[in-house]
Amino acid sequence: MCEQSYSRFLTPGFKPFDPLWLARETERIVCDGDKRKYTAFYATGVYAGIATGYIVGCCLRCYYCWTGFERDFPEFFGHFYGPEEAMRRIEETARRYEVNKARISGGEPTLCRRHLLSLPEAFQETDLKLFILETNGILFGADRSYVRAIGRFERVHVRVSLKAGTPEGFTARTGAVPEAFELPFRAVEALLNEGVSFHVAAMTDPRIMPARERKALIERLTEIDAVVAANLEEEICDPYETTLVRMAAYGIDPAEFFGLRKKSSPDAGHPGGL
Numbered sequence: 001m002c003e004q005s006y007s008r009f010l011t012p013g014f015k016p017f018d019p020l021w022l023a024r025e026t027e028r029i030v031c032d033g034d035k036r037k038y039t040a041f042y043a044t045g046v047y048a049g050i051a052t053g054y055i056v057g058c059c060l061r062c063y064y065c066w067t068g069f070e071r072d073f074p075e076f077f078g079h080f081y082g083p084e085e086a087m088r089r090i091e092e093t094a095r096r097y098e099v100n101k102a103r104i105s106g107g108e109p110t111l112c113r114r115h116l117l118s119l120p121e122a123f124q125e126t127d128l129k130l131f132i133l134e135t136n137g138i139l140f141g142a143d144r145s146y147v148r149a150i151g152r153f154e155r156v157h158v159r160v161s162l163k164a165g166t167p168e169g170f171t172a173r174t175g176a177v178p179e180a181f182e183l184p185f186r187a188v189e190a191l192l193n194e195g196v197s198f199h200v201a202a203m204t205d206p207r208i209m210p211a212r213e214r215k216a217l218i219e220r221l222t223e224i225d226a227v228v229a230a231n232l233e234e235e236i237c238d239p240y241e242t243t244l245v246r247m248a249a250y251g252i253d254p255a256e257f258f259g260l261r262k263k264s265s266p267d268a269g270h271p272g273g274l
């Protein structure tokens with residue numbers, strides 16, 4: 001019997017989880033046949049304007065994550081949409097805001113495989129230019145056939161977001177066991193070998209990832225492919241409300257992290273301090 005409990009926020013001294021187990025548990029909440037939970041459909045300025053379906057559920061628990069609290073409490077948020085209905089709403093949003101790209105965001109799109117593999121099919125019926133999948137690479141890395149299935153669709157681009165350059169950094173940042181560290185890199189290899197359009201991003205913000213680890217990440221990517229490594233998109237952590245709460249739960253003072261409060265002196269508050 002599995003003794004893991006459903007992970008929500010990371011707290012100091014957390015017990016690392018198997019992200020494939022968390023993916024399955026989350027799917028029991030957010031998937032229903034080929035339907036998946038969404039909380040909203042809207043357009044945003046990233047990618048020079050993109051219509052977005054905001055999905056529920058992820059298989060990692062990054063402490064700096066900016067997504068809504070539906071990541072942590074998927075039972076309480078969202079409504080189920082089939083792939084055609086979800087794409088119809090995304091397309092309507094694109095038309096209303098005069099943008100020609102689409103994506104699903106806010107969670108991990110590779111959860112609910114039946115739903116995800118039907119979405120690009122529905123997308124092919126639209127006249128939108130590009131469908132972007134933003135993934136943490138865990139499920140793609142665990143199953144090459146999933147990558148192959150995505151590769152048969154045209155006008156689909158994958159963005160893989162790496163979280164760490166070492167197994168220890170991966171666990172500390174995402175909450176997942178260090179054995180899963182390699183999965184996103186395997187996803188990159190599979191995307192490359194299957195000829196899927198993709199690029200790689202990484203949370204290399206120096207407040208989160210030490211310079212040595214960033215170097216290790218870039219070296220690992222270079223081993224896979226020098227061009228992929230050279231086109232790495234480097235992410236910066238922003239103070240979204242949910243990020244602040246998750247950092248505080250993890251034991252990081254967000255005001256200090258974002259430079260709004262000076263680090264206290266080690267002697268502060270000590271009667272004998274200078």
Ligand code: SF4
Nearest residue numbers: 058060061062065136
């Ligand atoms: S940052 Fe991305 S991968 Fe990490 S928990 Fe949030 S949605 Fe999941």
